[in-house]
Amino acid sequence: MTTVVAQGTFDILHPGHVHYLEEAxxxxxELHVIVARRENVTHKEQPILSNRQRRDMVAALEAVDEARVGHPEDFFVPIREIDPDVIALGFDQHHDEEQLAGALADAGLDCRVERASGREEVRDDELLSTGKIIDRVCTERCD
Incomplete structure (x- = not known):
């Protein structure tokens, strides 16, 4: 059986997230998803939703077999526990495939790294970014 791990923040789920996880x-x-801990998100704004809520929403998706919140200190702890064959990156995630593959190898983890494709916007009003959703809410609902 080929086990796949996908990871991300998954704050305010949108069609781009669903596309990524279905492709993964x-x-x-078997698809395992690691949801980044709020306190570990440093490359962008921290999530609005709690760790548990984001994990629960991801776990509810049909494509996902198991979802968990990441380790508080070491990214590789859940990877070692799952022992995946594939790490699936989202099309716009900040990780570099070659650097990640090297770090996995250095940690003694034998798995390949693949990047998912981006989802095309089907309609002009479709939002495929948490940031864009937040901006739209603020524009349309905030004073």
Whole structure:
């Protein structure tokens, strides 16, 4: 069985997240998702929603077999526990595939790294970014 790990922040789920996780699920037979801890998100604004709520929302998606919140200190702890065959990156995630593959190898983890494709916007008003959703809410609902 091919086990796939996808990871991300998943704050305010949107069609881009669903596309990523469905594509990741198609890379194997079992999909595990690691939801980044709020306190560990440093490359962008911290999530609005709690760790548990984001994990629960991701776990509810049909493509996901298991979802968990990441380790508080070491990214590799859940990877070691899951022992995946594939790490699936989202099309716009900040990780560099070669650097991640090297770090996995250095940690003794034998898995390949693949990047999912981006989802095309189907309609002009479709929002495929948490930031864009927040901006739209603020524009339309805030004083």
């Amino acid at each position: 699920a198609g890379m194997g037979e």
